[in-house]
Amino acid sequence: MSGVIVTGVPKADGRDVEALAGYGVATVHEAMGRTGLLPSRLRPIQQGARVAGTAVTVLSHPGDNLMIHAAVEQCGEGDILVVTTTSPSTDGMFGELFATALQRRGVRGLVIDAGIRDTAELREMGFAAWSAAVSAQGTVKATGGSVNVPVAIGGQQVGPGDVILADDDGVVVVPRAAARRAAEAARAREDKEAASRAAFQDGQxxxxxxxxxxxxxxxxxxxxxxxxxxxxxxxxx
Structure with a gap:
């Protein structure tokens, strides 16, 4: 497969990203009308982490991590790398060396609809990751793909520059153009939940x-x- 690496992608406003970072995935998903949730097969390799950032997307051939290498160059402060493959794959496409390079560039985490490895090392270095599988199976670097193009994961489209929010409950994508509106809706929902919590504590x-x-x-x-x-x-x- 051939591909393209798109540079200079517009990203969601950093203030909106930070506002969304204050809310859980479930709150944001519900606040957006129960949209944007990525499939439940994407599970965290750690517990207690919550990250929010702007997506750098990767479309790779299964079992081939060449385009992840290409994507590292396009990543910067506050980004989250989002990787999927052209057909299902559980191979360990990402590990500790990739995480080292991404941490150096200020990347906040990884979401990969494929396999990941070196999970103990990733936890030790504090690099947050969500994956569809954990596998020591190695990969090659032989097939073209794309970086910073819209990708589909479990029926949800993730565009470059969209907001990704991930925590123990899963991963949600907020379209770049809807980030401020989603943050406002999440605040309203959290206020409503706070009132309900107080009522339940009072016995209602x-x-x-x-x-x-x-x-x-x-x-x-x-x-x-x-x-x-x-x-x-x-x-x-």
């Missing part, structure tokens, strides 16, 4: 706070005592 039930008793009734869900249930009362028999 979600059934009442969210009006769910009416929903249960509309769906035909009824309450019966244990004895009545055991006797089969009200079950239509």
């Amino acid at each position: 039930l979600g059934l009442d706070r969210y009006g769910l008793r009416e929903t249960l009734a509309r769906l035909g869900v009824t309450y019966r005592s244990y004895d009545a249930y055991e006797r089969g009362e009200g079950d239509g028999s």
